[in-house]
Amino acid sequence: MKIALIGYGKMGKAIEAIAKERGHEIVLTIDVNNQQDLTVENLEKADVAIEFTIPSSALQNYLLCFDSGVPVVSGTTGWLEKKDEVLKAMQQKDGTFFYASNFSLGVNLFFALNKKLAELMKNRSEYDITMEEVHHTQKLDAPSGTAITLAEDLFDIHPGKTSWTLESPSQAEQMHIEAIREGQVPGIHRIKYESEIDYIEIEHSAKSRQGFALGAVLAAEFSAGKKGLLSMNDLLNL
Numbered sequence: 001m002k003i004a005l006i007g008y009g010k011m012g013k014a015i016e017a018i019a020k021e022r023g024h025e026i027v028l029t030i031d032v033n034n035q036q037d038l039t040v041e042n043l044e045k046a047d048v049a050i051e052f053t054i055p056s057s058a059l060q061n062y063l064l065c066f067d068s069g070v071p072v073v074s075g076t077t078g079w080l081e082k083k084d085e086v087l088k089a090m091q092q093k094d095g096t097f098f099y100a101s102n103f104s105l106g107v108n109l110f111f112a113l114n115k116k117l118a119e120l121m122k123n124r125s126e127y128d129i130t131m132e133e134v135h136h137t138q139k140l141d142a143p144s145g146t147a148i149t150l151a152e153d154l155f156d157i158h159p160g161k162t163s164w165t166l167e168s169p170s171q172a173e174q175m176h177i178e179a180i181r182e183g184q185v186p187g188i189h190r191i192k193y194e195s196e197i198d199y200i201e202i203e204h205s206a207k208s209r210q211g212f213a214l215g216a217v218l219a220a221e222f223s224a225g226k227k228g229l230l231s232m233n234d235l236l237n238l
């Protein structure tokens, strides 16, 4: 495939390496220094765009991709307050938008484990629930997009929690998320169920960005010829 990379930071570089290993061609690379090159004309040279930038840039990048008719695969987090605007534009332009807060197979298995544990624990009110995520010090958003996905999936199943907070909870229904920024940590997520007697904890820890990058390239391959909103559940059939 011909790939346009939008965002050439830690993830853009990791994706470039895996894409080339899989025989794909990078026909456009956009970072902050050449944003003027992100045009419909240039995007049309690609079969797919892979976008990993910053929360404040994602929407404008998606809109340009929808205008170009090129499918966009994005992992950028921290923009979900604009989700309705993105989906409306995608529908209006008959676009293709593959979004995942986390593209790694391991985390998507962890998403499934989170749901199963929430089912098991939903009537065990003696256990309180907290979450922790740990990432590198360059991360701009908190909590992580992965943590928000985990929390929202849990709220859909477990009646004891309905919202999250980074602060100390003021109500029993609030789940505390501890967002820790440390060194160069690629990404750790923990969910703990704790009672007076014991605690149960599940954890996913990324050793590098390889899993995220491979998942994004597989999502780009999967998106070819498809329309609408796509997710890792479509790709992995979990």
Ligand SMILES: NC(=O)C1=CN([C@@H]2O[C@H](COP(=O)(O)OP(=O)(O)OC[C@H]3O[C@@H](n4cnc5c(N)ncnc54)[C@H](OP(=O)(O)O)[C@@H]3O)[C@@H](O)[C@H]2O)C=CC1
Pocket: 006, 007, 008, 009, 010, 011, 012, 030, 031, 032, 035, 052, 053, 054, 055, 057, 061, 074, 075, 076, 077, 078, 100, 101, 102, 103, 104, 138, 145, 212
């Ligand atoms: N879904 C997933 O599996 C994963 C998602 N992520 C998410 O992806 C995003 C990027 O992560 P990461 O690569 O580590 O971050 P980086 O900061 O390393 O890379 C982002 C790059 O995008 C550049 N950029 C900013 N605005 C624009 C723009 N308008 N057009 C083009 N480039 C732009 C930044 O430049 P500058 O630094 O000058 O601002 C930077 O070089 C984050 O939101 C992160 O949460 C990360 C890993 C996995």
Ligand SMILES: O=C(O)C1=N[C@H](C(=O)O)C[C@H](O)C1
Pocket: 077, 101, 102, 135, 136, 139, 143, 144, 145, 146, 147, 186, 187, 188
């Ligand atoms: O910023 C990162 O690095 C990551 N961000 C994503 C998130 O916000 O969940 C995915 C992964 O945890 C790495």
